[in-house]
Amino acid sequence: MDMRASASVALALLTPFLIAQSAQAQTAHSAQAQTAQAQAAPPPNTEGSSAAESASTSVAVSTDSTTPSAATLSDDAPEDAGVGSGQYTAGFDTGFETGLRFGLGTPVGKAGNSLAGTERDLKDLAPWRVPFWIDVGYRTSERTTFGLYGQFGFGDAGDACEGQCDWSDLRLGVQGQFRLTDADASLKPWIGVGLGYEWLSFRTLQSVQLTDETGELVDVPVRSAERLGGAELLLQLGLDFRVEDSLDVGPYLSATLAQYLTDSFNCEPSGLCSSRDSLEGSGFHSWLGIGLRGAYLP
Secondary structure (H helix, E strand, C coil): CHHHHHHHHHHHHHHHHHHHHHHHHHHHHHHHHHHHHHHHCCCCCHHHHHHHHHHHHHHHHHHHHHCCCHHHHHHHCCCCCCCCCCCCCCCCCCEEEEEEEEEEEEEEEEEEECCCCCEEEHHHHCCCEEEEEEEEEEECCCCEEEEEEEEEEECCCCCCCCCEEEEEEEEEEEEEEEECCCCCCCEEEEEEEEEEEEEEEEEEEEEEEEECCCCCEEEEEEEEEEEEEEEEEEEEEEEEEEEECCEEEEEEEEEEEEEEEEEEEEEECCCCCCCEECCCCCCEEEEEEEEEEEEECC
């Protein structure tokens, strides 16, 4: 009996210790199993997530950089552009225009009668002319300019000269020029028409021998001046090249249809030659010209 009692007491004392040891063993085994499972599992796939995020970012950046906003489109569009035009044309400014011309002219037609009453061609007085020509006008539109012209011409004397001769030609009038292209074109053909008045002055210096009071021959200078004047119709044709924004240069052709309406002679000393005013022999004539023209458009 004593041995059984002692065994029972010992078992009762060892039971709590054995239970505690068993619980600790189970806990350690569970922890080891979880660790082994975690090590055996494959790592998470982060590349797909990163690629997706990168693609999303690229799409966002590309969309932002290539798609302008409505405000940007509105700000860049010109205010004057028409609806649906797709193109902006700068406006044209009216204003003054000046021109300068140099060239060469030749006459055709009649120039009245001489003091002796003989008929003359205009080339007998002035076989050729060098004009110095100024234009001043106002550009009313891209293709039209209206204004004034003035020209002073000179040249060599013709066959009608006796002694020492010189002549000059003055022309004044109004004109209109019409361009066949827009003002901003680099090549601009144009035509022109004008109405004016022409004065041609022909001066002669001769030496006449006269007998003085002693009976000797002396040379006496005799000066005569003839002035012809009449209306003219001016016709023009030209081609301008754009050199700079405000400068056009190009060739031109011109022709006048005119008739002298006055023909006066003045002579000094008055006792040696006659002075008269006559329209005898005054017929139609024309000046044909060619030259170079420059136009400044500020």
